[in-house]
Amino acid sequence: MLDGLTLQRRQHPSRRLTFGSYAGGLAAGLGLSAVLLLIAGVPPDSMVDDLFTQVFVDPGGLAQTVTLAIPLVLVGLSSAIAMRIRFWNIGMEGQLWLGAIGAAGCAIHDIGAAPLRLPLMLLAAAASGALWIAIPLVLRLRLRVSEMVVSLLLSSIAFLLLQHLLFGGWRDPANSFPVSPPFDPVEQLGLLGFGNVHTGLILAVAAVVFTAILVDRTRLGFQATAIGLNPLAARAAGLPVAATTIAMVLLSGALSGLAGGVIVAGTEHRLTQFIGMNATFSGIVIAFVARFKPAGVLVAAFAVAGIYNAGNTLKVFYALSDGIVVLIQSVVLLSLLVAQFFAAYRIDRVRGVTA
Amino acid sequence: MIDRAGVAAPVLSMRGICKRFDDRLVLDHAGLEVAAGEVHALLGENGAGKSTLMNILTGVYTADTGDIHVGGARAAIRGPRDARAAGIGMVHQHFRLVDRFTVTENILLAADGQIGLRRASEAAAALAVTSAELGFAVDPTARIADLSVAERQRVEICRVLLLGARIVVLDEPTAVLTDREATSLLAAIRRLADAGRSVVLITHKLREVAGHSDRVTIMRQGKTVSASLDAKGLNADDLARRMVGEITPPERRAVVSAPGPDRLIATDLTVARPDGGVGIDGVSLRVRAGEILGVAGIGGNGQQQLADAVTGLAAVTRGSVSIDGTTVLPGGVAARRALGLRVIPSDRMASGLIGDLDVADNLALTRVARGRYGVAWLQRGRMRQDAAEAIADHGIAGATPTRKTRLLSGGNAQKLLLARELADGVAVLVAHSPTRGLDVKACAFVQQLIRRAVDGGAACLLISEDLEEVLALSDRIAVMSRGRIVGECTAGSSARDVGALMLD
Numbered sequence: 014m015l016d017g018l019t020l021q022r023r024q025h026p027s028r029r030l031t032f033g034s035y036a037g038g039l040a041a042g043l044g045l046s047a048v049l050l051l052i053a054g055v056p057p058d059s060m061v062d063d064l065f066t067q068v069f070v071d072p073g074g075l076a077q078t079v080t081l082a083i084p085l086v087l088v089g090l091s092s093a094i095a096m097r098i099r100f101w102n103i104g105m106e107g108q109l110w111l112g113a114i115g116a117a118g119c120a121i122h123d124i125g126a127a128p129l130r131l132p133l134m135l136l137a138a139a140a141s142g143a144l145w146i147a148i149p150l151v152l153r154l155r156l157r158v159s160e161m162v163v164s165l166l167l168s169s170i171a172f173l174l175l176q177h178l179l180f181g182g183w184r185d186p187a188n189s190f191p192v193s194p195p196f197d198p199v200e201q202l203g204l205l206g207f208g209n210v211h212t213g214l215i216l217a218v219a220a221v222v223f224t225a226i227l228v229d230r231t232r233l234g235f236q237a238t239a240i241g242l243n244p245l246a247a248r249a250a251g252l253p254v255a256a257t258t259i260a261m262v263l264l265s266g267a268l269s270g271l272a273g274g275v276i277v278a279g280t281e282h283r284l285t286q287f288i289g290m291n292a293t294f295s296g297i298v299i300a301f302v303a304r305f306k307p308a309g310v311l312v313a314a315f316a317v318a319g320i321y322n323a324g325n326t327l328k329v330f331y332a333l334s335d336g337i338v339v340l341i342q343s344v345v346l347l348s349l350l351v352a353q354f355f356a357a358y359r360i361d362r363v364r365g366v367t368a
Numbered sequence: 369m370i371d372r373a374g375v376a377a378p379v380l381s382m383r384g385i386c387k388r389f390d391d392r393l394v395l396d397h398a399g400l401e402v403a404a405g406e407v408h409a410l411l412g413e414n415g416a417g418k419s420t421l422m423n424i425l426t427g428v429y430t431a432d433t434g435d436i437h438v439g440g441a442r443a444a445i446r447g448p449r450d451a452r453a454a455g456i457g458m459v460h461q462h463f464r465l466v467d468r469f470t471v472t473e474n475i476l477l478a479a480d481g482q483i484g485l486r487r488a489s490e491a492a493a494a495l496a497v498t499s500a501e502l503g504f505a506v507d508p509t510a511r512i513a514d515l516s517v518a519e520r521q522r523v524e525i526c527r528v529l530l531l532g533a534r535i536v537v538l539d540e541p542t543a544v545l546t547d548r549e550a551t552s553l554l555a556a557i558r559r560l561a562d563a564g565r566s567v568v569l570i571t572h573k574l575r576e577v578a579g580h581s582d583r584v585t586i587m588r589q590g591k592t593v594s595a596s597l598d599a600k601g602l603n604a605d606d607l608a609r610r611m612v613g614e615i616t617p618p619e620r621r622a623v624v625s626a627p628g629p630d631r632l633i634a635t636d637l638t639v640a641r642p643d644g645g646v647g648i649d650g651v652s653l654r655v656r657a658g659e660i661l662g663v664a665g666i667g668g669n670g671q672q673q674l675a676d677a678v679t680g681l682a683a684v685t686r687g688s689v690s691i692d693g694t695t696v697l698p699g700g701v702a703a704r705r706a707l708g709l710r711v712i713p714s715d716r717m718a719s720g721l722i723g724d725l726d727v728a729d730n731l732a733l734t735r736v737a738r739g740r741y742g743v744a745w746l747q748r749g750r751m752r753q754d755a756a757e758a759i760a761d762h763g764i765a766g767a768t769p770t771r772k773t774r775l776l777s778g779g780n781a782q783k784l785l786l787a788r789e790l791a792d793g794v795a796v797l798v799a800h801s802p803t804r805g806l807d808v809k810a811c812a813f814v815q816q817l818i819r820r821a822v823d824g825g826a827a828c829l830l831i832s833e834d835l836e837e838v839l840a841l842s843d844r845i846a847v848m849s850r851g852r853i854v855g856e857c858t859a860g861s862s863a864r865d866v867g868a869l870m871l872d
Contacts, residue, residue: 232746235729235736243722249681249711251702251737 021359031356038352042345049344053337055327063326068319076208080280081290082318083210084109086217087272088292089299089310089317090224091142095265096305097228098237098258099244104149104164105269106292107171108142112270113277114175115141117193117284120200120277121183127199134200135216135274142270143263145171150262154255168293179286193284202279213275218311220268225307227264237261269296290321291339298346304353320345377440379404379566380425380456380535385434387420394420395431396590400568402535407557407567409577409599411611412587413666413835418570421587422537426458427451438535457533459524461540467513471495471506471523478527485530498526501563502556518549525556529565536560537568542576543668554580572666574604574871586610608867612835627843628657630693631827632678632796637687639673647673649851650687655796655827660818662842663831663853664866670851671831672714675800678829679711680704681719691796702737708795712785712802712818714831716778720785723774727767728755731788762787779810786817794826801832815841835863835870 023030050064051057067074088105095102102108115137119125125133149163179191187194202211228234236257240247248254269292276288299317303309324338380402387395395417402408412418423429425436427448436443438454445451465474472491479485485494492508499506504522512520521541528536538557542550554576557567561582569581577584577599584602586594594610632655639647648670655661665671676682678689680701688697691707701709713719721730732741732751741747755769764783766776776784782802789797799818803811818841822828832838838845845857847869855869 230746230748232736232739232742232744235746239722239725239729239733242724243718245681245719246722247733248701249679249713249719250733251700251705252733253702253737 021361023357023359034352034356035349038348038350039345041352042348045344045348046341049337049341050327050333053331053333055331055333063330064323067326068322073208074322076210078315078318078322079207079214080209080211081321082315083213083217083279084272084276084290084292085295085299085314085318085321086311087220087268087275088290088296089303089314090220090307091265091268091272092296092300093303093305093307093310094224094228094261094268096241096300097234098241098261100150100153100258100262100265101159101161102146102149102164102262102265102269103161103293103297104146104166104168104171105272105296106289107164107168108145108266108269109273109276109289109292110168110171110175111141111145112138112273113284113288114171114178114273115270116274116277117183117196120196121193121284130197130200131202131278134278135271138274139267139271142273143267145270146262146266150259150266154258165293172289175284175286179284183284185283191286195283196278200278201282202275209280211279213279216271216275220271221307221311224264224268228307233257233260295321298342302346302349317342378402378437379439380568381435381437382421382425383435383437385421385424385436386432387417387424387429388432394590395424397434398587398590398592399434399595400425400585400592401596402566402568403583404566405561405564406582407561407569407580408596409581409584410568410570410587411572411577411584411607413611413833415589415833416587416611417590418587419539420590422458422539422568422570425451425537426456452531452533455532455534456537457528457531457535458537459521459528459539459541461543463520463524465512465520465523468511470509470511471515472508474512474523475527475530478531482531491530494530495526498529502526502529502559503552504556517544518546518553521545521553529560533565535566535568537570539570540572540668541569542571542573572871574607577607578602588613604868604871605864608871609864611871612863612867627659628825630654631657631691632829633688633690634678635688637674637677637689638685639670639677639682640685641673647682647851648677651677651848651851651853652687653829653846653853655829657825657827658822659843660822660828660830660841662838662845663829663848664835664838664845665833665848665870667833669848671800671833671848673851674848675711675714675798675831678798679709705734706738708793708826710789710794710797710826712782712789712797712799714800714804716781716785717774721773721781723772725773726770727759727764727773727776727784728752728769730773730784731755731758734788758784758787758791779806779813782806782810782814786814790817790821794821794824797821797826797828799828799830799832801834802830803832803834803837811837835866839863839866 047060050060068078069075088109091105092102116134119130119134119137145167146164148167149160152158152163153160179193183193185192185194202213204211205214236252239252240254240257244254272292277284281288295317299310299313302313320342327333327338378401382400385395385398386393398417398421400410400421410418420429424431427445427450430446436445443454445454466477469477472488475485475491475495476488479491485491495506495508506522506526541553545553557569558580561567569576571577581599583596584599585592585596588611635652637651638649641647651674653661663671663674673682677684680699684697688695690696691704691709694707696704696707717723728751731754735741741751752769759767762783764780764787766780767784773781773784797818802818803814806814818828830838830841843859845861845866846853847855847866849870857866
């Protein structure tokens with residue numbers, strides 16, 4: 014049936030076409046999601062209200078979405094930075110755990126003077142994330158071990174480390190759940206006066222600006238792009254492949270670590286077991302939809318946060334399972350990726366085929 | 369015994385085969401006739417059309433025009449299945465075996481339910497018979513990954529025979545073998561022919577043509593230039609002349625500057641190939657300022673490894689390289705480029721340019737590496753401005769600083785590459801097949817730029833499988849075969865002299 018059809022890469026995809034296919038993909042994804050939700054038992058008349066108004070328009074809901082978006086921006090950037098240099102970081106969740114542990118460690122042990130505590134916590138978070146990604150990085154550079162396997166498995170190890178701390182030395186004696194003691198006010202990110210939105214938002218936006226400049230305007234970013242697109246040509250041109258890879262990959266780990274730090278210092282105010290946010294999956298989704306562009310990450314993270322937020326509503330009001338929420342996220346993502354594909358390729362019928 | 373002079377009616381006859389890829393005529397009324405029970409050598413330079421002709425025979429391509437007769441009847445070969453049904457099998461240079469499967473499993477996979485080859489026991493028994501006929505020992509339970517190259521080749525040959533091939537095509541089978549292995553293979557090939565099968569032996573080696581073939585067909589530029597010559601009584605000179613044609617001696621440039629001091633010295637360079645075969649083995653050469661040293665040879669005789677060893681892309685197991693007296697081993701590409709090494713790679717889009725980057729980015733690539741557009745901050749404006757100048761200077765058609773490089777034609781992409789590599793401070797230029805795939809005009813332009821760089825004092829190592837190009841450009845010519853420099857000729861040597869060395 015597919016005989017005689019070929020895929021042609023579009024030479025100059027126009028802006029209108031690109032935008033149009035994105036919009037079409039999004040519409041198709043949302044349409045399919047609506048059908049899934051109907052099947053799952055969500056009444057049609059309240060769907061728009063639950064899925065859109067409550068998430069993006071209503072002030073309380075919007076604040077919730079923005080708060081959720083803050084760490085998602087950071088993990089999205091983390092994935093985008095690693096992907097630019099074709100380093101498959103699929104252990105962002107592990108780096109996020111380590112970041113949370115690093116920040117919580119500073120807070121619990123009261124490291125540094127009070128005014129410096131918060132910056133130290135965030136620094137520790139970033140450093141811990143970078144440390145965690147350094148393991149797959151070294152193994153890949155030295156022994157050519159696939160970073161995919163190592164970074165993924167290290168996520169599980171990070172989670173076990175977290176549990177070890179929460180059930181052991183860092184457990185709050187005053188709490189029957191395995192959580193750390195709450196942080197002091199000086200160890201918490203301040204609120205911005207809009208729901209639970211905290212100063213981590215400024216940090217996230219700053220990270221977007223920083224990575225955007227890094228990627229587009231600096232020598233390091235240029236080298237990373239070249240290496241990602243054609244490592245052999247980059248090496249043959251004399252680009253410092255190893256140094257550039259190290260810098261970008263450590264940055265990726267640091268961003269995921271920072272996400273962990275922002276979650277514990279900004280919203281949880283203590284270390285708990287439930288802050289992972291499915292970071293690996295979310296980060297990859299956001300980075301791909303944003304086509305690895307930092308500014309795009311900002312938008313995509315906001316959208317994904319909206320889906321999470323809506324998912325929480327659905328879970329509470331209609332007793333839907335986590336599975337449905339993940340399914341809807343996946344449907345929207347797949348639709349967007351298919352749209353991206355058709356923006357870049359055209360299907361043609363081969364002319365003059367003879368038997 | 370079958371008459372080896374080929375009086376017997378041909379078992380295979382290909383006539384008037386034409387094949388066009390896009391605008392290029394790769395086969396121009398080519399033909400081949402093979403008798404039953406003979407070993408027929410097929411000889412020709414790279415790009416002469418041997419592989420295309422054999423790919424048509426085995427159903428990989430279909431011919432635009434022409435007839436194929438097998439056993440006297442017209443055979444319509446539209447795909448690999450038809451070729452197999454017609455009793456035609458081919459052993460490719462790159463084996464088509466599943467590494468993780470055993471020998472028997474590979475045969476079962478290829479047999480695809482053929483009667484008599486449906487069970488492992490059947491396949492193992494049939495393999496035992498066939499391998500014994502050929503004088504091979506093949507362990508049916510061995511995994512392919514554990515076999516040597518020679519052993520894998522034996523499996524390939526047995527497989528082709530088990531699938532019923534009466535006509536067996538072997539593509540440069542001895543290129544990957546040691547001398548002893550080659551001798552044993554050639555003996556097996558003779559046994560095949562003696563048993564009544566026909567063998568087409570694609571080869572570059574004179575020894576195999578003269579000593580182990582019955583007849584020889586020579587191709588050049590898509591045409592069959594000598595059909596079914598008796599292999600006995602042919603000498604190297606004769607074959608080389610027929611293979612490369614009469615190349616008119618190139619015009620020498622008017623001013624022959626006296627070469628200066630040594631700029632590039634390579635001593636005893638040895639590089640292993642990833643598959644364990646010989647890459648280059650003890651290559652020593654020196655190139656002086658103002659001089660082009662041409663390295664001629666049939667493709668796949670170590671040219672890529674030589675280029676990679678000199679430019680710093682390949683790990684060198686032994687030997688040294690120095691540029692202007694500075695030893696650059698160990699050391700990567702960047703250190704060599706800082707000393708003035710410039711490179712025109714054989715595949716410009718694989719290791720020279722980055723197709724998905726803008727033209728300006730590609731022009732700036734090596735200078736960014738050296739920090740010329742800023743240590744941390746990138747001077748994008750200056751990059752674009754320099755790019756606009758380079759595009760104008762070199763007449764790179766279809767290029768703007770912000771256009772994607774992959775959209776350029778081959779000739780213009782090559783101009784872009786040269787504009788970058790020859791822009792400044794060229795001490796040593798390694799040019800590997802710099803005009804491959806270019807039209808006449810672009811060729812001339814590229815050669816002129818290389819010449820100009822050399823006249824400006826650079827030393828050029830020109831590695832090319834295009835003998836005509838080597839003869840036209842070089843001041844001295846080294847000939848490479850099986851990873852070694854087998855001889856050196858002076859400028860003005862005839863194609864025949866160089867060609868004879870290439871066939872060694």
